[in-house]
Amino acid sequence: MSTMSEALQTFLAESRGLLEAMEEGLLKLEEIPDDSEAINSVFRAAHTIKGSAGLFGFDEIVAFTHEAESVLDKVRDGELALSEAMIGLFLSCRDHLSHLLDLLASDSDADDETRQRGDALVAQLSACLGGAGSRSMPVEQEAVFHREGGDGAQGDAWHVSVRFGRDVMKNGLDPASFIRYLGTLGQLSHVETVFDAMPPAHEMDPEECYLGFEIRFHGEVDKTEIESVFEFVREDCELRILPPGSKLSEYLQLIHELPEEDLLLGDLLVRSGAITRRELEEGLAVQGQESTSDEAAPPLGEILVERQAVQTELVDAALAKQKDVRQRQSQEARFIRVHADKLDSMINLVGELVIASAGVGLIAGRNKDAAMMEAVSEMARLVEDIRDGAMRLRMVEIGETFNRFRRVVRDVSKELGKDIELIISGADTELDKSVVERIGDPLTHLVRNAMDHGIESAETRIARGKPARGSLRLNAYHESGSVVIEVGDDGGGLSRERIVAKAQEKGLIEDAQGLSDAEVWNLIFEPGFSTSDAVSNLSGRGVGMDVVKRNIEALRGTVEIESRAGSGSTFRIRLPLTLAIIDGFLMAVGEGHYVVPLDMVLECVELGEGRSSDEPDYINLRGEVLPLLRLREHFGLEGPVVRRHNVVVVQWGGRKAGLVVDELEGELQAVIKPLGRIFAGLRGLSGSTILGSGEVALVLDVAQLLEHARLREAEAVSAVSVGRTSERTANAMTG
Amino acid sequence: MAKTIMIVDDSATLRQVVGIALKGAGYEVVEACDGKDALGKLDGRKIHLIVCDVNMPNMDGITFVKEMKAMAGYKFTPVIMLTTEAGEAKKQEGQMAGARAWVVKPFQPPQMLNAVSKLILP
Numbered sequence: 001m002s003t004m005s006e007a008l009q010t011f012l013a014e015s016r017g018l019l020e021a022m023e024e025g026l027l028k029l030e031e032i033p034d035d036s037e038a039i040n041s042v043f044r045a046a047h048t049i050k051g052s053a054g055l056f057g058f059d060e061i062v063a064f065t066h067e068a069e070s071v072l073d074k075v076r077d078g079e080l081a082l083s084e085a086m087i088g089l090f091l092s093c094r095d096h097l098s099h100l101l102d103l104l105a106s107d108s109d110a111d112d113e114t115r116q117r118g119d120a121l122v123a124q125l126s127a128c129l130g131g132a133g134s135r136s137m138p139v140e141q142e143a144v145f146h147r148e149g150g151d152g153a154q155g156d157a158w159h160v161s162v163r164f165g166r167d168v169m170k171n172g173l174d175p176a177s178f179i180r181y182l183g184t185l186g187q188l189s190h191v192e193t194v195f196d197a198m199p200p201a202h203e204m205d206p207e208e209c210y211l212g213f214e215i216r217f218h219g220e221v222d223k224t225e226i227e228s229v230f231e232f233v234r235e236d237c238e239l240r241i242l243p244p245g246s247k248l249s250e251y252l253q254l255i256h257e258l259p260e261e262d263l264l265l266g267d268l269l270v271r272s273g274a275i276t277r278r279e280l281e282e283g284l285a286v287q288g289q290e291s292t293s294d295e296a297a298p299p300l301g302e303i304l305v306e307r308q309a310v311q312t313e314l315v316d317a318a319l320a321k322q323k324d325v326r327q328r329q330s331q332e333a334r335f336i337r338v339h340a341d342k343l344d345s346m347i348n349l350v351g352e353l354v355i356a357s358a359g360v361g362l363i364a365g366r367n368k369d370a371a372m373m374e375a376v377s378e379m380a381r382l383v384e385d386i387r388d389g390a391m392r393l394r395m396v397e398i399g400e401t402f403n404r405f406r407r408v409v410r411d412v413s414k415e416l417g418k419d420i421e422l423i424i425s426g427a428d429t430e431l432d433k434s435v436v437e438r439i440g441d442p443l444t445h446l447v448r449n450a451m452d453h454g455i456e457s458a459e460t461r462i463a464r465g466k467p468a469r470g471s472l473r474l475n476a477y478h479e480s481g482s483v484v485i486e487v488g489d490d491g492g493g494l495s496r497e498r499i500v501a502k503a504q505e506k507g508l509i510e511d512a513q514g515l516s517d518a519e520v521w522n523l524i525f526e527p528g529f530s531t532s533d534a535v536s537n538l539s540g541r542g543v544g545m546d547v548v549k550r551n552i553e554a555l556r557g558t559v560e561i562e563s564r565a566g567s568g569s570t571f572r573i574r575l576p577l578t579l580a581i582i583d584g585f586l587m588a589v590g591e592g593h594y595v596v597p598l599d600m601v602l603e604c605v606e607l608g609e610g611r612s613s614d615e616p617d618y619i620n621l622r623g624e625v626l627p628l629l630r631l632r633e634h635f636g637l638e639g640p641v642v643r644r645h646n647v648v649v650v651q652w653g654g655r656k657a658g659l660v661v662d663e664l665e666g667e668l669q670a671v672i673k674p675l676g677r678i679f680a681g682l683r684g685l686s687g688s689t690i691l692g693s694g695e696v697a698l699v700l701d702v703a704q705l706l707e708h709a710r711l712r713e714a715e716a717v718s719a720v721s722v723g724r725t726s727e728r729t730a731n732a733m734t735g
Numbered sequence: 736m737a738k739t740i741m742i743v744d745d746s747a748t749l750r751q752v753v754g755i756a757l758k759g760a761g762y763e764v765v766e767a768c769d770g771k772d773a774l775g776k777l778d779g780r781k782i783h784l785i786v787c788d789v790n791m792p793n794m795d796g797i798t799f800v801k802e803m804k805a806m807a808g809y810k811f812t813p814v815i816m817l818t819t820e821a822g823e824a825k826k827q828e829g830q831m832a833g834a835r836a837w838v839v840k841p842f843q844p845p846q847m848l849n850a851v852s853k854l855i856l857p
Contacts, residue, residue: 170804171835172813173854181853207810232815232836232853 011053012105018045019101022094030087039082042090043072049097060110061100064118067125068093080128085200089128092201093121116206127198156218156244157189160226161308163197163212165236166205173233175211182229186219227276234278240308243274248311255317262325265300268318269310279309340433343393350390351671357383358668358692387669396436398476398485399427404440405447409472412451419458420451420470429476431483435555435575439485442548442559446487446571447472449545454491454569464566466490473570482557482599482652483577488570494563496520502529521561525549556686558652558703574652574703584670584689586697587648588663589631590639593697595670595689596659600650600702604664607645617712619647619658627709630660631700634684634708652702657709659700672699684708738783738855739763743773743799744817745791753786756844757851770794774802777809783855786847787834788817789825797825800832813854815847 022045025038032038050065068090074080096118103110110118160182164175179191194212198204217226226241227234243251254272263271266280275283283303290297298306301315357380364376402424413420455461455470462468473488500512503523512520523529527546552559556576563569576582576597584595605621607628617628626649631637647658670689679685686701740762742750747768754764765782767773769791785803789796796816803809815836816829826837838850 167833169811171833172804172811173835174811174813177813177854184852229853232850235830235835 008104012101015049015053015101016098018048019094019098021045023091026087026090026094029082030084033082036076039072039076043069043076046072058104060118061097061104064093064100064122065097067122071125071128074129086128089121089124089201093125096121117201120201120204120206123195123198123204124201127195158215158217158219158221158226158244159240159242160215160217161212161240161242162215162230163194163238164209164233165238166208166210168209168233168236170207171236173236175209175213175233178230178233179213179215182215182217182226185221185225185229186217188215188217190214190216222273224273224276227278241276241279242308242311248313251314252317255314255321258321262329263322265315265318265322266304268321269304269314272314272318274311274314274318275304275309279304279307283307283309338393347390347394350387353383354387354669354671355690355692359694360692362692384669391432392430394433395430396433397427398429398431398436398483399424401436401440401443402427402474402476405443405474408444408447409451412448416451417457418451418455418470419468420455420472423471423473424475425473426476429478429483431476431575431577435483438551438555439573439575442551442573443474443485443487445545445548446573447474450487450489450491450569450571454489454493456492460492464492478577479574483575485573485575486570487573488568490568493565493567493569494521494524494561495565499523517563518560521563524561525559556701556703582670582672582699584668584699585648586665586668586691587631587646587659587661588665589635589661590637592637593665593691593695594631594661595668595697595699596648596650596702597699598667600652602649602651602656605647605649605658607647607660621649621658624656626656626658627713628658628660629705629709632660632662634705650702650706652706655706655710657706659705670697670699737761737763739765739781740851741765741767741773741776741782741785742787743767743770743785743791743796744788745769746788749788749817752844753847756848760848760851762851770796770799770802773799774806777803777806779808782809782812784851785812785814786817786851787814789829797828797832797834800829800834804833815850815854817842 022042025042025045028035028038029042046065046069050062050069053061053065071080071086072090075082075086080086096114099114100110100118103114162178168175179188182188192214194214195210197210197212199210204210223241223243227239230237230239251272251274255268255274258268258271266275266284269275270277270280283300286303286307287297287300290303301319304310305312305315357376361376361380364372405424406422409420409422450472451470455472456464456466458468461470471490473486475486475488477484496512496517499520500509500515500523503509503520503526504511506526506529508523508526508529509515525545525548527544529544529546549559552573552575558574560572560574561569562572577599582595583598585598585601587594587596605619607619617630619626619628628647632641642662645660645662646664647660648664649656649658668691672687672689674687675682675685684701684704685698686704687699689697689699691697740757742753742757742764743766744750744753745768750766750768754766757764762783765776765780767776770787771794773785773787774794787796787799791799794802800814800816803812803814813836814834815838816826816834817840818826818829818837819840829837836850836854838847
């Protein structure tokens with residue numbers, strides 16, 4: 001073994017020489033930083049010592065020198081610039097090596113202090129290699145959190161960023177243990193150690209912790225669970241948890257679905273799980289600190305995003321939600337609840353006022369007192385305003401009713417296994433409260449019917465080249481004094497063949513020849529009609545479409561169907577705006593007075609003189625053929641016959657007709673009084689009103705009158721087709 | 736080699752129950768009935784974690800942690816303190832002494848195992 005001990009002596013002597021050269025080189029570099037010869041000599045010294053030490057198996061020296069050599073290699077290659085701090089570090093390394101050699105010479109083991117010093121130097125050396133401090137020695141920097149692509153979290157991995165405090169180890173906590181524990185909750189896909197905070201060797205305290213970790217983590221956990229992993233070290237670390245990108249939409253959804261309460265932004269985010277209670281508290285603390293300065297504190301959302309506790313999108317969504325809720329609440333605060341009875345009795349009084357006002361106007365007119373007339377007309381105008389205001393009190397938006405169908409559509413589409421989207425428009429359309437209350441049932445039936453029978457199954461839809469997702473439309477709008485509510489679907493449309501077949505089977509019709517599509521569609525409103533082959537428990541049983549029609553007619557409304565094979569059908573419900581007071585147009589026939597809603601009156605024309613009652617019932621209105629309805633004949637009225645007749649052109653639901661009357665008496669406000677039950681079977685009349693003179697006028701049901709005219713027209717057309725009355729009709733056209 | 740956990744509590748039942756749970760999870764267990772007893776048992780043997788009650792006769796948990804932290808071989812030994820919900824003030828004091836991990840009494844053995852595995856693994 002003597003040769004080995006001799007060799008050891010040689011190694012020691014040689015190494016000491018190399019260390020001296022190293023020192024010399026380093027000092028030279030301090031003056032001329034880019035002296036390549038000096039760099040080389042320093043590198044060579046480290047390289048040789050490492051190689052020699054390896055021969056003896058001095059692993060400690062090898063490992064240590066290896067680190068120094070790697071850094072020096074980079075310096076030699078120009079990849080790392082040699083800073084003063086680095087020269088200092090290498091000098092410390094040289095001293096450490098020298099100490100190790102001394103220990104070796106005295107054949108003693110390295111003590112703890114030496115070891116720790118060595119480890120610290122290694123850490124600094126590898127910090128140089130780590131790239132973070134490539135230009136200069138990493139001095140104490142504020143921890144910078146790595147941002148990965150925009151707002152951090154991408155894909156389905158959580159991003160956990162943790163910077164341990166100095167005292168972690170003194171507190172008996174091992175940073176690695178928390179990361180290991182996190183690993184038990186899921187899968188750690190990437191763990192990066194961050195040692196930016198590592199101070200130079202002489203400042204470093206081996207008992208302190210300078211480490212941080214950037215962790216990518218896959219696991220089915222929520223943010224609070226991840227935070228609880230670091231529960232015990234929470235006081236001693238900075239923790240950022242960014243949820244995976246896939247969670248983002250989940251949070252957005254949760255924020256959207258939170259109950260309609262006025263919550264603070266932070267509470268919204270905590271409730272949705274986007275941030276933890278603790279992150280919120282920290283954010284608020286920061287806000288509190290900043291607000292002590294003169295400037296106003298930044299908003300919490302900004303702080304949270306700045307602290308990378310939450311993504312910007314989520315803050316925006318939460319703010320939008322908050323605004324939404326507050327707006328709704330402030331709207332609610334502007335409402336008062338009034339008992340409907342009070343409203344009704346007021347409207348009733350307003351009605352009486354309208355009548356009384358008309359009466360006053362009549363008397364004033366009779367007395368021909370100009371000042372009185374003036375005062376009366378002023379009062380009449382105000383009464384009219386009051387009437388409109390009172391009616392508006394009863395008007396509610398249909399939106400609430402529509403929104404109820406979101407749930408219906410959701411539930412029914414689940415039940416049917418169809419994917420159906422509800423599209424609502426015109427939700428702000430207003431109509432009378434009593435109408436809204438009673439339209440719910442017919443609408444529900446139409447909606448269910450459209451989903452069940454209208455919209456096809458996803459497979460059929462795809463086969464027909466339509467999107468798999470069906471859509472159901474609810475729409476409302478105002479049109480000439482009425483409200484139109486549409487229930488539309490993009491399904492297959494009504495099948496003429498099946499409806500006809502069914503109607504024949506039920507004995508509703510004999511054959512479908514000469515029936516228009518609209519007439520065929522209307523067959524489904526006949527009592528006892530159902531086209532569904534399989535009776536479903538949704539729309540096939542219970543009430544039929546006939547009940548729907550009856551409900552709508554009870555509201556003085558009509559329903560019509562528009563259907564195109566392959567592209568869907570639309571049920572259009574037309575309802576009067578209000579049930580109580582209308583602007584009417586007064587007419588006289590014989591000794592009676594009649595009123596039609598003014599909105600339905602298009603124009604008034606004079607009927608040619610001398611046209612007697614046996615003249616054909618048509619009028620050529622600027623090239624348009626309109627059926628005439630002679631009220632005198634229609635209602636079988638008696639009384640003096642006038643020579644000149646007038647025609648009031650009315651329109652309802654896209655159809656027009658001329659009402660032949662004796663006299664036009666002008667506009668009036670009509671307070672509609674329902675007809676007694678005894679008149680329930682009367683067609684063509686919908687109510688009555690009292691005139692200022694105390695006389696009673698009947699309110700015409702224009703919809704029914706038009707229907708009557710249409711039916712008569714259809715009869716006439718079929719008569720024309722067999723050629724019986726063709727000549728007379730032709731005469732009428734030219735007349 | 737199994738890691739060793741020291742349980743310091745004046746309740747024999749607690750020591751026994753926690754002991755069974757920890758042994759079941761693969762740890763070695765050393766028991767001590769108060770702070771003084773525990774200090775005596777820190778005789779240089781390797782202890783990986785200490786579970787320690789706060790209120791105990793002879794020497795309370797906080798004093799024990801302070802003394803323990805001053806001992807060469809145990810400066811970095813993690814401690815889980817057992818506290819009651821009402822013990823906020825004590826908790827502050829314990830935090831000052833360097834005890835970071837707290838488990839609130841009463842607790843179920845799985846809770847204890849969870850807390851332990853956050854600090855060390857078997």
